[in-house]
Amino acid sequence: MSSSxxxxxxxxxxxxxRAADGLVPDHGSLPARGRRRLIVMPALGVLAxxxxxxxxxxxxxxxxxxxxxxxxxxxxxxxxxVPVGLTEVRAVELPPEGSGAVQPLGxxxxxxxxxxxTSGGPFAGGDLGLFVSRGGTLATDAGESxxxxxxxxxxxxxxxxxxxxxxxxxFEEVPGLTVxxxxxxxxxxxxxxxADDLEQVGDSMQPAELDDGFHxxxxxxxxxxxxxxxxxIPPRAEGHAVSFIGRSEDAAAERYVIASVHAGSADHLxxxxxxxxxxxxxxxxxEGVLARREVVSTNVATGSDGMTAAEVSTSEVFVLAxxxxxxxxxxxxxxxxxxxxxxxxARSLREASDEEWQxxxxxxxxxxxxxxxxxxxxxxRTALDGPTTSIGxxxxxxxxxxxxxxxxxxxxxVAGRGLRAEVEITDATSPGSTVVxxxxxxxxxxxxxxxxxxxxxGAAPSEADQCPGAVHPLAGEADxxxxxxxxxxxxxxxxxxxxxxxxxxxxxxxxxVYLAHRGGQVWSTGASGTVQVxxxxxxxxxxxxxxxxxxxPQPTSHGAPVAFVLAPPMAGARCxxxxxxxxxxxxxxxxxxxxxxxxxxxxxxxxxxxxxxxASRRVVRTPSVLxxxxxxxxxxxxxxERGVGFASSFSSATAGSVRGVNVEDGLAIVDLxxxxxxxxxxxxxxxxxAELRSTVFQFPSxxxxxxxxxxxxxxxxxxxQASGCRRIPRP
Amino acid sequence: MIGAADRWTExxxxxxxxxxxxEALYRSDFPRVxxxxxxxxxxxxxxEEIAQEAFLAAHRRWADIASLDNPGAWVRRVAINRGVSTAxxxxxEVRALSRLAGQRRPLPERLxxxxxxFWGAVRGLPKRQAQTLALHYAxxxxxxxxxxxxxCAEATVRxxxxxxxxxxxxxxxxxxxxxx
Numbered sequence: 001m002s003s004s005x006x007x008x009x010x011x012x013x014x015x016x017x018r019a020a021d022g023l024v025p026d027h028g029s030l031p032a033r034g035r036r037r038l039i040v041m042p043a044l045g046v047l048a049x050x051x052x053x054x055x056x057x058x059x060x061x062x063x064x065x066x067x068x069x070x071x072x073x074x075x076x077x078x079x080x081x082v083p084v085g086l087t088e089v090r091a092v093e094l095p096p097e098g099s100g101a102v103q104p105l106g107x108x109x110x111x112x113x114x115x116x117x118t119s120g121g122p123f124a125g126g127d128l129g130l131f132v133s134r135g136g137t138l139a140t141d142a143g144e145s146x147x148x149x150x151x152x153x154x155x156x157x158x159x160x161x162x163x164x165x166x167x168x169x170x171f172e173e174v175p176g177l178t179v180x181x182x183x184x185x186x187x188x189x190x191x192x193x194x195a196d197d198l199e200q201v202g203d204s205m206q207p208a209e210l211d212d213g214f215h216x217x218x219x220x221x222x223x224x225x226x227x228x229x230x231x232x233i234p235p236r237a238e239g240h241a242v243s244f245i246g247r248s249e250d251a252a253a254e255r256y257v258i259a260s261v262h263a264g265s266a267d268h269l270x271x272x273x274x275x276x277x278x279x280x281x282x283x284x285x286x287e288g289v290l291a292r293r294e295v296v297s298t299n300v301a302t303g304s305d306g307m308t309a310a311e312v313s314t315s316e317v318f319v320l321a322x323x324x325x326x327x328x329x330x331x332x333x334x335x336x337x338x339x340x341x342x343x344x345x346a347r348s349l350r351e352a353s354d355e356e357w358q359x360x361x362x363x364x365x366x367x368x369x370x371x372x373x374x375x376x377x378x379x380x381r382t383a384l385d386g387p388t389t390s391i392g393x394x395x396x397x398x399x400x401x402x403x404x405x406x407x408x409x410x411x412x413x414v415a416g417r418g419l420r421a422e423v424e425i426t427d428a429t430s431p432g433s434t435v436v437x438x439x440x441x442x443x444x445x446x447x448x449x450x451x452x453x454x455x456x457x458g459a460a461p462s463e464a465d466q467c468p469g470a471v472h473p474l475a476g477e478a479d480x481x482x483x484x485x486x487x488x489x490x491x492x493x494x495x496x497x498x499x500x501x502x503x504x505x506x507x508x509x510x511x512x513v514y515l516a517h518r519g520g521q522v523w524s525t526g527a528s529g530t531v532q533v534x535x536x537x538x539x540x541x542x543x544x545x546x547x548x549x550x551x552x553p554q555p556t557s558h559g560a561p562v563a564f565v566l567a568p569p570m571a572g573a574r575c576x577x578x579x580x581x582x583x584x585x586x587x588x589x590x591x592x593x594x595x596x597x598x599x600x601x602x603x604x605x606x607x608x609x610x611x612x613x614x615a616s617r618r619v620v621r622t623p624s625v626l627x628x629x630x631x632x633x634x635x636x637x638x639x640x641e642r643g644v645g646f647a648s649s650f651s652s653a654t655a656g657s658v659r660g661v662n663v664e665d666g667l668a669i670v671d672l673x674x675x676x677x678x679x680x681x682x683x684x685x686x687x688x689x690a691e692l693r694s695t696v697f698q699f700p701s702x703x704x705x706x707x708x709x710x711x712x713x714x715x716x717x718x719x720x721q722a723s724g725c726r727r728i729p730r731p
Numbered sequence: 732m733i734g735a736a737d738r739w740t741e742x743x744x745x746x747x748x749x750x751x752x753x754e755a756l757y758r759s760d761f762p763r764v765x766x767x768x769x770x771x772x773x774x775x776x777x778x779e780e781i782a783q784e785a786f787l788a789a790h791r792r793w794a795d796i797a798s799l800d801n802p803g804a805w806v807r808r809v810a811i812n813r814g815v816s817t818a819x820x821x822x823x824e825v826r827a828l829s830r831l832a833g834q835r836r837p838l839p840e841r842l843x844x845x846x847x848x849f850w851g852a853v854r855g856l857p858k859r860q861a862q863t864l865a866l867h868y869a870x871x872x873x874x875x876x877x878x879x880x881x882x883c884a885e886a887t888v889r890x891x892x893x894x895x896x897x898x899x900x901x902x903x904x905x906x907x908x909x910x911x
């Protein structure tokens with residue numbers, strides 16, 4: 001049977017359209033882990049992007065959910081919608097306290113809360129909180145404090161940090177037993193008087209008698225202490241809890257949502273309302289509490305240049321809690337979300353099936369816990385001290401399968417699970433050594449910190465031993481490289497050290513090994529030397545070897561610095577810059593600048609040009625939008641943008657180098673005072689031109705572009721190793 | 732080039748007008764963009780990924796894009812510019828993540844389409860021709876709109892269509908024109 005091409009094409013087109021038609025039901029239907037999903041929630045009018053990396057449940061019908069819930073008799077609640085930008089979800093069941101399996105979420109503390117009876121709520125006439133904790137203190141050296149004598153002991157009077165108007169008095173009753181009295185309504189003398197009248201009952205403290213109309217409003221035994229920079233964690237003593245955390249890829253702009261389902265009473269809500277001065281919200285038909293506060297966090301990062309930088313950011317933390325059913329509390333916490341986003345996520349809870357639940361837990365088990373890798377990321381999460389210490393990895397971990405892996409990769413895999421590698425090396429000289437036996441076997445459950453024995457067998461020395469440039473030292477070590485899905489630094493970081501050791505063996509003169517998180521640094525490593533790009537699995541390894549093109553420096557014979565930059569491709573958010581939030585103010589405007597987003601595949605200037613991607617800048621409003629955009633362009637991408645794959649020769653070194661911008665009859669003349677160092681290289685100039693063209697020609701009224709250096713078009717082209725003066729036409 | 736919002740106009744002459752909602756565009760165009768990308772990449776998951784990214788990009792700067800004459804064209808341009816290499820890389824990522832997460836079930840890679848041979852031939856064409864033909868067949872768009880998406884003249888689109896069809900017919904061993 002013969003048919004015309006046109007008919008066949010139209011039929012084939014209709015077929016794929018029909019097949020694609022079912023792809024967007026109400027809540028989105030894109031399957032799979034590790035993928036960004038755009039979800040339209042009609043009920044809320046909110047858009048959500050879920051990048052479910054590791055712990056979603058993916059069913060064969062393509063539905064995927066993020067699950068939150070709890071153990072024991074508590075309902076397993078499914079959180080089916082998560083705010084924009086959260087890309088990681090992890091789950092763990094917290095065994096009951098006393099099992100010793102996890103650290104208690106809070107210190108072993110009880111809290112009694114007293115209020116004066118009036119018609120306007122339990123605390124309208126006055127409030128008094130009494131914390132008794134073993135091993136902790138609320139006394140703080142932050143802010144002004146005053147020392148008083150209470151019960152013959154020294155006590156500290158101070159404002160509770162970050163809590164509106166909350167004043168505290170803390171002292172150590174006996175060594176190891178700390179008592180804190182806090183109130184918004186009572187003055188310092190009343191706090192001291194209240195403390196003086198306390199009496200010891202067993203190993204706890206209680207007021208002998210209550211006066212001034214105070215009565216006991218709420219009591220939490222074994223409540224966690226809402227310390228400075230910590231979230232109020234559900235009480236542990238009365239049940240189990242499961243928490244899920246979603247984090248953004250960008251730690252500096254970390255957003256998260258945690259949902260915990262736990263046993264507890266309405267007292268927990270009262271405590272929460274008091275401590276955070278919370279507001280009442282109706283959630284899922286229940287009256288709940290919404291608390292909010294500002295959290296200041298410092299993010300310390302080490303750049304590829306070995307320099308460390310600290311970023312201080314402020315974000316709002318929400319805590320939302322309600323009694324879902326009798327004795328069943330749900331506490332959700334989020335950072336850097338809007339209140340609506342959190343409420344929307346709360347509304348999306350539904351009960352999970354057993355199958356989903358098991359899938360979720362086993363998925364979480366596969367993942368090295370965030371606390372394993374340590375480092376800066378672990379520190380950042382002190383704000384979540386409680387749940388994160390137990391998320392992702394309990395004390396029992398699964399031994400990974402490292403058979404056949406290179407030794408370094410095997411070590412990293414073992415370390416990634418929080419285990420110790422004990423290596424029996426049969427041939428230490430070969431970087432290609434592979435693991436031929438392991439003990440315990442893969443899949444075994446062992447305590448964290450346990451040793452895993454690895455036995456290696458040497459592989460034949462590679463050609464790299466003769467000339468490392470001829471055969472890449474990693475040629476046989478693809479497993480050593482992070483997988484492209486491993487965009488999380490926590491996963492990647494354990495790989496760096498073995499990698500460094502391996503490369504140092506091959507390149508003894510190397511000054512360092514740098515792991516560029518998701519690209520961006522490839523083209524900024526320098527302009528002078530030869531750059532070799534090699535494809536290793538789906539990672540890009542760039543080795544800069546100085547002046548010697550064919551054979552890299554031999555041991556001791558060469559002093560040139562050698563740098564290695566690993567530029568893994570992006571997962572998900574490659575070259576997608578954050579847009580400034582909110583509308584620009586009256587004196588502001590947003591402009592787009594275009595930076596390179598090359599993956600090394602571009603073979604022509606045109607392709608480079610097409611590969612540029614926009615980033616947004618909020619700038620002072622000016623009539624010359626083009627000039628503003630160029631000013632922003634020459635300042636280069638931000639660190640965060642480089643982190644997500646933007647690359648540019650422009651950097652802070654070229655900031656402020658726009659000398660003049662003039663547009664006449666469609667011809668834009670852009671005059672710069674200096675160019676990036678690598679502008680004279682072919683790659684450098686191609687990137688430079690691609691970014692300038694993209695940024696200038698985003699404005700439709702510009703039909704041609706002339707670039708000048710210090711007023712001279714010839715000088716510009718000469719700097720780019722070209723000659724003459726040419727006008728670049730609109731593409 | 733993407734993101735060509737006309738900022739000259741915006742700054743000098745702000746025009747209040749009723750902008751289409753993102754949600755409406757997403758609902759109506761997402762499946763079509765996936766279909767288009769599937770024709771170009773042959774990967775269902777990769778197509779959905781790129782379509783997602785294109786829409787995400789649009790969502791991020793919706794304030795700019797909503798004022799364009801044809802926001803859908805913007806999305807398609809972003810989508811096809813990300814292109815085949817992106818799809819390939821995405822698939823590697825999905826596989827890696829599946830491996831990492833211990834997920835056993837691979838995703839269905841094919842969108843139900845019984846003419847893989849046809850799309851395979853389209854993908855074998857030079858990039859611009861393949862894009863033009865995919866917009867023509869998978870999206871069933873008029874030449875003017877294809878030109879807008881590709882950012883070139885209508886005449887250029889016709890040339891691509893003509894050459895692409897010729898090459899396709901040759902590869903598939905078919906006649907170009909209909910039987911009448």
